[in-house]
Amino acid sequence: MRLAFEFLNLANNLVAIFSGLHRIEQYDYPEEALREAMLNALIHRDYAFSGSIIVNIYDDRIEFVSLGGIMPGLHVEDSFMGVSEPRNEKIANVFYRLKYIESYGTGLRRILQYYEDVNAKPEIKATNGAFMLTLPNMNYTHPLLGKHQQKPQHESVLNYLQENPFITNEIIQDILSVKKTRAYAIIKGMIHEGFIIKQKGEKKNIRYILNI
DSSP: OHHHHHHHHHTOOEEEEEETTEEEEEESSOHHHHHHHHHHHHHHSOTTSOOOOEEEEOSSEEEEEEESOSOTTOOHHHHTTTOOOOSSHHHHHHHHHTTSOSSTTOHHHHHHHHTTTOSSOOEEEEOSSEEEEEEEOTTTSOTTTTGGGGOHHHHHHHHHHHHSSOEEHHHHHHHHTOOHHHHHHHHHHHHHTTSEEEOSSOSSSOEEEEOO
């Protein structure tokens, strides 16, 4: 289990930038949420099936898929309310005695708490034979920590604004070696994605600042 958790952490990137004088630093996934999701898949899967637990890692999410759906008589919504009917009570008891889990039925509620201040929330899908828990990447859609990673030109602009109070179309042309129309398109895209805003004031020589 330790090796599996270490492998998952390889996909858990720490992202940091400066917003004004403040350093914003955040992992893609709360380590505790990864741990709870892995434990949930191990403890509650149906071992009558020989198939493996599946972990799908994408840019925007991690999916934990285990065999065995919701226990008869329960619904997906019940899982987030703390309702628990262990499929493998002896295994759950061993993990409890080893202090890997605190008490039955609290894991999914704790995962929700870790995402309390994040727009994207964990999701559960269940069929009669399978259970999937999805953890969203908290940095993927963050206005400062996420999308700029996929666009080097945006990252260069943000890096410049970490050291300077404003940027202009002319400065973007210079640091990115692009023409005026391309610089304008970059500005427009970054405003749309919430990275920067137009500074109030002069209509000529328009300045742009970080959207803090």
